[in-house]
Amino acid sequence: MNDKAETPVTVIGLGLMGQALARAFLKAGHPTTVWNRTTSKADELVAEGARLAPTIGDALKAGSLTIICVTDYRAMHELLGASDIDLDGRTLINLTSGDSAQAREAARWAEQRGARYLDGAIMAIPSAIGTTEAMILHSGPQPDFETHKPTLDALGTVTYLGGDHGLASLYDVAGLAMMWSILNAWLQGTALLRTAGIDAATYAPFARRIATGVAEWLPGYAEQIDSGSFPAEVSALETDARAMAHLIEESEAVGVNAELPRLIKAMADRAIAAGHGSEQYPVLIEEFSRPRND
Template sequence: MQQSKASVTVIGLGPMGQAMAGAFLDAGHAVTVWNRTAARADELVARGAELAADAEAAVAANELVVLSLTDYDAVFAVLESVEAAVAGRVFANLSSDTPERARRAARWLAERGAAQLTGGVQVPPSGIGSPESSTFYSGPVEAFQRHRAALEVLTGADYRGDDPGLAQLYYQIQMDLFWSSMSGYLHATAVAEANGISAEQFRPYAVSTASLVPGMIEFYAPRIAAGNHAGDVDRMAMVLASIDHVRHTAEASGVDGAIPAVLAETVRRAVEAGDGASSLTSLVGRFRKA
C-alpha cells in the first residue's frame, strides 16, 4: 500500500512491537523502528520500515513514538538516553507496569516538553490490527484526539481520562482477574490429570463453570457498589468449607495445595472476624483494609 498517512516510530521489537509496526505498515504509514537488537527489525525493514541508527534518531524521526517495552525500567532507560530529542513528541507508552510508574514517566516527559499517552493493550500480538481488540488509553486528551486515528490502526481505543495512571490501572485490574482465573483453571487441570482425567476430558466442564462467571459478576457488581454483602445467595462459612474440600482433594491427589490454602486462609480470617453469615463479596472490603 502506498505510504500516505502520518509517519510513526515504534521502539521495542518483541512480538508485540513487531506486530504493531507491521500493522502500521499494512495501513500505509511510514514507520521508523529501533530495537537494541537490530536484527529484530530485518523483516520489518524488508517490508518498508526505516531502521533508525539509534534510539535518539528514532525519536527525532516522528511526532508519534510508540513504546513497546517489557516494563518501565526499560522505558526509563530509553527515555533517559534520548532526553535531548523528546521535546514536542507524543509517546504512546504501551509498556506494562504500575499506575504510579506511568505517572512518573508522564511527569518526566512533561517536564521536558513532551506528552505521554499511557496504554494498556488488552490483547496478545495476534490481536493487533483488529478493530475488535481494545487498548486502554489515558493522558492529555488533545494528544489522544490528534493521534487517535493512528492508534486505532493497532486496536480500538478506550480513552479513560487525563490521569496518565488510569490506563495502567484498568489494565492491571484486568490482569488481576485474568491471571487469578487462569491459575485456578490450571490448578484444577492438575488435579484432574492426577486422577486420570485428561485436559481434553475436563475441557467442556471447565468451560461450563467458567461461563457462570460473567453472570455472577453482573449480579454481584451492583450489590458490591451498594455495600450489600447479605448472605442470602452465598455465605462465607459455606465457601470456607468448599475451599477446604478443594484443598484436601488436591493434596490427596499429590497436587500442590498452596493456591486453595491461601484462599481458605483468607476466607477463614473473615469468618473468624464475624463475617461467616455474609456473602463472599464482603472480602472486597477486607482486601482494601489489608
C-alpha cells in the same frame, strides 16, 4: 489528522511486540519509522516498507506520533533522557510494561521536557496485534488520546480509561490477576480429575462453562461492593467456607496440592471471624483490600 492513512508514526523498540506494532501501522498505510539498538531487528520491517532511523533523535523527528515499546521504564528514560534528545512538542505513547507509579512519574518527566504523554498497556500477544482481539489500554489526557485514536486503531481495539496516567498499568495487572486466577482454578480442577483418569481436554469444556457462568455474576457482585452492602442472595460466606473445606479435604485425600484452596479459605475464615459469615462472597473484598501483616 483527518486522513489517518497518512499519519507518520515512529516505533522505538523492536522486540517481538514492537515489531508487531510497526507491522500493523505499515499494513494500515502509515509511513512508519523504526529505531532499535540492534539494527538488524529492523531488517524485515525495512523490507516491508519501514524506514530505519540512524539515531533515536532522528526517529523522534520523523513521526507525528512516537510509540515506545522497550524493556522497562528505566530503558525508556535512558534512551530518551540524553541531553541531545529533544522531546519538546513530541507526542509519546509508552506501551512499555511497568507499574502505575512509574507511569505517573514518566508522565511528569515527559511533560517537564515539553512532550505530550499517554501511558498504555497491551493486553494481547504479538500475533494478535492489528486485529480486534488485541486490547490496547490508554490513560492520560483525553484530548491527546482522541487526536491520535484514528491512528492507534491500526493496533486493535483501543480503549481510553481516564486522565490518571497510572490507570493503564493498574488495569493491566488487574487483568493478569484475573488470568492467573482462572488458570490456577482450572489447573486445580484438572489435577483433581486426573486422579480419576479424566484428561484435561475432557474437563476443559465443563471448566469453561463454569468460568463463563461465574463471569455473569460480576456486575451484580460489583454493585454490592460499590454499595458496601452484601446480602446473601445466593449463599452465605460461611456456606462457601464449608465447600472450601470439602475441596481441601478432597484434594488431600487424592494426593493433590491444597495450598491454593487453603489460602482462600484462610481469608474466608478471617472474614467470618470478623462477623461477615452471613454475608455474600464479595464481602471478601475487605480481605483483598488490606495488606496481610504476617
